[in-house]
Amino acid sequence: YSEDNKIVFAQEFYPEEKILNNIVILEQNIDKTVLYKITAETAHYQDNTWILYKPTIFKLNPQGTGIEEAITLSKKEYDFKERPEDILTTDMELSYQPFKKLLHRIAGFKGGSPEIVRRLAIELYHNISFLFTNIVLLLLGLPAGLRSRQASLLKGLAVALLIGFTYYALDAFAYSLGKIGFFAPFVGGFLANIIFFFLGGWLLFRTTYN
Numbered sequence: 001y002s003e004d005n006k007i008v009f010a011q012e013f014y015p016e017e018k019i020l021n022n023i024v025i026l027e028q029n030i031d032k033t034v035l036y037k038i039t040a041e042t043a044h045y046q047d048n049t050w051i052l053y054k055p056t057i058f059k060l061n062p063q064g065t066g067i068e069e070a071i072t073l074s075k076k077e078y079d080f081k082e083r084p085e086d087i088l089t090t091d092m093e094l095s096y097q098p099f100k101k102l103l104h105r106i107a108g109f110k111g112g113s114p115e116i117v118r119r120l121a122i123e124l125y126h127n128i129s130f131l132f133t134n135i136v137l138l139l140l141g142l143p144a145g146l147r148s149r150q151a152s153l154l155k156g157l158a159v160a161l162l163i164g165f166t167y168y169a170l171d172a173f174a175y176s177l178g179k180i181g182f183f184a185p186f187v188g189g190f191l192a193n194i195i196f197f198f199l200g201g202w203l204l205f206r207t208t209y210n
Helices: 084-090 099-109 114-130 133-147 153-179 185-209
Strands: 006-014 019-028 034-046 049-053 056-060 067-072 075-078
Touching: 099 114, 114 153, 114 185, 133 153, 133 185, 153 185
Parallel strands: none
Antiparallel strands: 006 019, 019 034, 034 049, 034 056, 049 075, 056 067
């Protein structure tokens, strides 16, 4: 996905040469109706501009189901905002993209496809939530440790594994529902931490005052 409601496919990408081969670009409106389809043999990034070579531009009807007009050119400058280095980052799994990059892409896609914004937002919230995972698990594990100071090492290990498995299962469940739009991005990203934080605080309170 690119900004301005574009979807860009390329069969090959050569970062050092700044070249994309066998390209298909779909330009759509906010309702995801494809208005233009552009094919090109090659795109080359030169002087901060992408140049399409031998592009064919298809103008589709308002329903996006048929071609109203087609034109082939020898080359054409194209308003594709992503630079080659941006494409490399975009090709990474969203989970591994830095916060700054995710924020930039969310800002770029606002007013465009809500689905893309939701996907990017839940990745951002989930990455932030992950920073607090150890604290939340420690908070939940403390009551179990205080209750069973004389417990065997094996029992302690079993409790730790159960807590960890339950947390990551709940986190994966909420994250998946957030990606499909069942939960808001913030809820999908933070639900496991919120539940375990309050559960751990409540158990710690009971254990301490008992």
